Amino acid sequence: MWNIVVGPPGTGKTTFLLSRAESFLAKGTDPSKIGYLAFTKKAASEALTRAVSKFDLDPDELPYFRTIHSLCYKCLGIKRSDVIGSDNFKELGEILGERITGSWNMAEGSPKIVTKADKMLFMENISRNKTNPFKEEWQTSSTDYSWIHFDWFCKSYRKYKDTRFLLDYTDMLEQFLNSNNVPELDVLFIDEAQDLSSLQWKCIRKIADRSKEVYIAGDDDQAIYKWAGADVQQFIDLKGTEIQLKQSYRVPKRIHLLSNQIIKRTKNRREKVWNPQEREGSIEFQTSYEHIDLTKGNWLVLGRNNYLLNSVEEYLKLVGVLYERSHKISVRQSLLEAIHAWESMRKGGAITLDQAKSVYSFISSRTGIERGKKNLKTASEEDMFSMGKLRKHHGLLVDDIWHESFDRVGAKEKEYLISCLRKEEKFTSPRIKLSTIHAAKGGEADNVLLMTDIANSTWKELGRDADNENRTFYVAVTRARKNLCIIQPMTNKFYQIIF
Numbered sequence: 001m002w003n004i005v006v007g008p009p010g011t012g013k014t015t016f017l018l019s020r021a022e023s024f025l026a027k028g029t030d031p032s033k034i035g036y037l038a039f040t041k042k043a044a045s046e047a048l049t050r051a052v053s054k055f056d057l058d059p060d061e062l063p064y065f066r067t068i069h070s071l072c073y074k075c076l077g078i079k080r081s082d083v084i085g086s087d088n089f090k091e092l093g094e095i096l097g098e099r100i101t102g103s104w105n106m107a108e109g110s111p112k113i114v115t116k117a118d119k120m121l122f123m124e125n126i127s128r129n130k131t132n133p134f135k136e137e138w139q140t141s142s143t144d145y146s147w148i149h150f151d152w153f154c155k156s157y158r159k160y161k162d163t164r165f166l167l168d169y170t171d172m173l174e175q176f177l178n179s180n181n182v183p184e185l186d187v188l189f190i191d192e193a194q195d196l197s198s199l200q201w202k203c204i205r206k207i208a209d210r211s212k213e214v215y216i217a218g219d220d221d222q223a224i225y226k227w228a229g230a231d232v233q234q235f236i237d238l239k240g241t242e243i244q245l246k247q248s249y250r251v252p253k254r255i256h257l258l259s260n261q262i263i264k265r266t267k268n269r270r271e272k273v274w275n276p277q278e279r280e281g282s283i284e285f286q287t288s289y290e291h292i293d294l295t296k297g298n299w300l301v302l303g304r305n306n307y308l309l310n311s312v313e314e315y316l317k318l319v320g321v322l323y324e325r326s327h328k329i330s331v332r333q334s335l336l337e338a339i340h341a342w343e344s345m346r347k348g349g350a351i352t353l354d355q356a357k358s359v360y361s362f363i364s365s366r367t368g369i370e371r372g373k374k375n376l377k378t379a380s381e382e383d384m385f386s387m388g389k390l391r392k393h394h395g396l397l398v399d400d401i402w403h404e405s406f407d408r409v410g411a412k413e414k415e416y417l418i419s420c421l422r423k424e425e426k427f428t429s430p431r432i433k434l435s436t437i438h439a440a441k442g443g444e445a446d447n448v449l450l451m452t453d454i455a456n457s458t459w460k461e462l463g464r465d466a467d468n469e470n471r472t473f474y475v476a477v478t479r480a481r482k483n484l485c486i487i488q489p490m491t492n493k494f495y496q497i498i499f
Contacts (some may be wrong), residue, residue, distance in 0.1 A: 001212075001213050001214065001240070001241065002208070002214045002216060002238070002239070002240030002241070003213070003214065003215045003216070003240060003241050003243055004216055004217075004238050004239075004240045004241065004242045004243065005017065005215060005216065005217035005218075005243045005245065006217075006218070006219060006242060006243070006244050006245065006270060006272055007217060007218070007219055007244075007245040008219055008221065008245070008246075008248060008272060008274040008478075009219070009222065009248060009250060009251055009259070009475070009478035009479075010248035010249050010250025010251050010444070010478065011245035011246065011247060011248050011249070011274060012245060012249060013191065013192075013217040013218070013219070013245060014043065014046075014047070014191055014217070016217065016243075016245060017036070017047075017189045017191055017215055017217050018036075018047055018050055018051070020187075020189065020215055021034060021036055021047070021051060021187075021189055022050075022051065022054060022055070024186070024187050025051065025054075025055050026055075029186050029187065030186065031051075031055075031057055031061045031062050032061065032062070032063055032064070033184075033185050033186040033187070034062065034064065034065075034185065034186065034187055034189075035064035035065075035071075035183065035185045035187070035188040035189065035207065035211065036048075036051075036062075036064065036065045036066075036189045036191075037064075037066060037067065037068050037071060037188070037189065037190050037191070037204070037207075038066075038067060038191045038192065039067070039068075039191065039192040039195050039196075040067065040192075041067055041070075043191060043192070044065060044066050044067050044070070047065055047191075048062055048065040051065065064183055064185065068173070068196075068200055068203055068204070069169050069172055069173070071176075071183075071207075072172040072173055072175070072176040072203065073172055075176060075179065075181040075182065075183065076172065076175055076176060076179060076181060077181075078167065078172065082165070082166065082167055083166065083167055083168070083169075084102075084161060084166045084167065084168050085102075086101075086102055088102075088160075088164070088166060089101065089102035089121075092156075092157065092160050093117060095156075095160070096117070096153070096156055098115070098116070098117035098153075099114075099115045099117055100115065100117040100118060100121060101114045101115060101118055102118070102121065116144065116145065117153070119143075120145065120149075120150055120153045120154075121153075121157065123137055123138070123141060123143075123150070124153070124154050124157060125168065125169070125170050125229075126228065126229045128170045128174065128199065129170055129173075129197035129198065129199045129200070129229035130197060130198050130199070130229050130231070131198045131199055131202075134150065134151065134154050135147060135151070138150050142457065170199065173199045173200065173202075173203050174199070176203055176206075177199075177202055177203060177206060182206055182207060182209075182210050183207065183210065184210045184211075185207070185210065185211040185212070186211070186212050186213065187211065187212065187213045187214070187215070188207060188208055188211040188213070188214045188215070189214075189215045189216075189217075190204055190214070190215070190216040190217065191217050191218075192217070192218055193216045193217060193218035193235050193238075194218035194219055194220050194222060194223035194230065194232050194235045195218075195223065195225050195230045196230065196231065196234070196235075197228075197229040197230055197231055198229070198231045198234070199229075201231060201234045204216075214240075216238070216240075218235050220232050220235050220236050220269050220270050221263050221266065221269055221272075221471055221474055222441065222471065222474070222475050223235070223471055224437070224438055224441060224468070224471050224472045224475055225438070226468055233268075235270075236268065236269065236270055244272060244273075244274075245274070246273060246274045246275055247274070247275050248274055248275065248276055248277060249277065250277065250444055250478070250481050251276050251277060251281075251478050251480070251481075252276055252277045252279045252280055252281025252480075252481070252482060253276045253277070253278075253279070253280050253281060254280055254281045254282060254283050254484075255276070255281045255283065255477055255478065255480050255484050256274075256275075256276030256277075256281075257276075258283060258477055258484070258497070258498070259474055259477050259478050261498070261499075262470055262473055262474045262477065262497070263470060263471070263474045265466065265470045266466075266467045266470045266471060266474075267467060268467055269467075279482070281480070281482055281483065281484070282482070282483045282484070283483075283484045283485075283486065284483070284484070284485045284486070285485075285486050285488055286485060286486070286487055286488065287487070287488050288487065289301070289312055289315065289449060289451075289487055290315060292449060292485055294316070294319075294321055294432060294449075295319075295321060295423065297431065297446055297447050298431050298432075298445050298446045298447060299431060299432045299433070299445060299446075299447045299448070299449060300433050300435065300440060300443065300444070300445035300447070300448045300449070300479055300480075301323075301432060301433065301434045301435070301448075301449045301451075302435060302436070302437050302440055302448060302449065302450045302451065302476050302479065303434075303435075303436060303437070303451045303453075304436070304437055304451070304452075304453070304454045304455070304458055304472065304473075304476075304495065305436065305454060305455040305458060306436050307455070308451050308453055308455075309325065309434045309435075309436070312434060312451075313325060313330075313434060316330070316432065317330065317412075317416050319419075320415075320416055320418075320419025320420050320422070320423060321420065321423065321425070321431075321432060322420045322423075322425040322426075322427065322430045322431070322432070323430050323431075323432040323433065323434055324430040324432070324433045324434070325433070325434040325435070326439075329427065329430050330416075330430070331413075331416075331417055331420065331427065332413075334358060334361070335362065335406075335409065335413075335417070336427055337355070337358055338355075338358045338359050338361070338362050338402075338406070339402045339406075339417075341355040341356075341358060341359055342359050342402045342405070342406075343401075343402060345385070345386060345387040345390075346387060346399065346401070348386070349386070350384040350385055350386045350389075351384065351385050352384065352385075353376065353379050353380070353381055353383055353385070355385075356376060356379070356385045356390065356394075357376060360376065361408070362406040362407075362408045362409055363396075363398065363405060363406060363407060363408060364407050364408055367397070367407060368396070368397050368398045368405060368407060369394075369395045369396055369397060370395030370396075370397060371395075376394055378393070378394070379394065387399055403417075403418055433445070437472050437473070437475060437476045438472070440475075440476075440479055441475055443479060444479050444480070444481055445479060445480065445481065446480075446481045446482045446483065447480065447482060447483045447484075447485065448476070448477070448479050448480035448483070448484050448485070449485045449487065450473075450476050450477065450484065450485070450486050450487065450497075451487045452486060452487060452488065452489045452494045452495050452496075452497060453487075453489050453490055453491050453493065453494050454469075454493055454494055454495055455493070456493060458493075459493040462495065469495055473495050473497065477497075
């Protein structure tokens with residue numbers, strides 16, 4: 001029996017699935033007979049941790065709390081050495097005379113295209129995930145290489161893997177479909193089903209056929225990974241007992257109204273009714289992000305395309321506000337650690353050898369450290385170092401505040417960091433996060449700043465298939481828990497939030 005859990009933004013799809021999984025465990029269902037498949041490693045890990053903690057289980061007792069790729073990996077008995085890696089891509093590139101980084105991860109659906117060969121490799125995998133012929137994928141994609149070149153690349157890639165007995169992530173799915181190693185489960189849970197590719201859907205159906213009960217959760221209105229091979233139509237057409245989650249625990253009234261106006265432009269979707277939070281929330285329109293006070297509160301700054309975030313990043317550096325982008329904070333972690341260690345010594349404390357080496361890396365020889373003493377060769381791993389000890393035995397010549405002593409820190413970086421410190425910014429958890437809309441899916445913040453400009457390629461896609469961009473900006477506005485600030489377009493290519 002298939003149970004289809006349809007959950008609009010903030011309605012708790014994952015929480016619902018996990019609570020159902022927990023109810024099966026509470027009733028005595030064998031943990032090894034429960035499958036919980038998530039789209040990302042993070043989501044699968046969180047589900048496993050929650051179940052292990054609540055029922056005092058060993059992770060090995062829940063062998064099927066995994067990503068789809070990880071389940072195929074387990075069922076096929078694949079070893080790490082069987083999977084193609086960065087060294088292999090480097091070797092393949094040398095053979096073909098192409099630069100291949102292989103820096104993207106299909107299992108996570110987050111490609112980082114660096115070279116032309118990366119683009120071809122990505123498209124080869126996408127084609128197989130869509131179960132489309134290579135030529136059809138090439139014909140429908142915007143490419144700067146010929147069909148002959150792409151065909152040669154695909155054949156060469158396959159030959160390389162075959163001769164070295166290697167698999168990539170898509171091979172795992174294909175081999176799983178042709179195998180009989182399918183677990184028999186009492187209940188199967190699938191999260192974020194709208195993001196599954198055609199090939200992944202085939203794998204899910206094969207597992208579901210050997211499961212007594214199935215709960216599959218998703219929201220077609222949040223299906224924004226078509227470019228990565230996602231087949232939302234299969235979720236839209238899914239038949240079974242529908243469970244609609246109707247109460248959002250995130251989206252306030254005004255933002256709920258706007259989000260519904262956006263998503264109703266989508267022609268192909270499952271109809272659904274859901275309710276907002278009790279609070280009103282606010283929507284503000286501004287001509288520039290410079291007119292918004294970003295010095296207070298938590299902010300999620302969203303751009304449809306990555307390059308749109310660059311100007312915001314420069315502005316935040318200029319005004320001295322700490323931020324995070326691509327999971328990295330705007331100040332080097334090594335510098336922060338060195339500053340903390342240095343100031344600890346200035347207050348009379350002692351630091352470890354590694355901390356001392358970190359401090360020394362930001363101070364020049366001869367000006368701040370005696371020549372030949374910088375490497376702390378005479379020191380032991382067990383030693384602790386005070387300011388006096390470093391000056392007496394290890395050549396330290398300076399003891400002023402860090403920005404006076406650390407002369408190997410650039411003036412701009414130093415000025416920026418001082419400004420952040422004066423504003424008492426929390427370096428462990430920046431208040432402001434810069435992200436593309438796609439990367440922010442699943443995230444939320446009290447305050448969301450949304451830019452409406454889009455790249456030329458996105459503008460063309462908007463003309464070809466407006467449904468995809470409607471879904472993308474629907475996801476964007478529904479990240480806001482309290483306030484949404486919309487930046488009006490600076491160019492003639494933009495997404496029109498309000499008609």
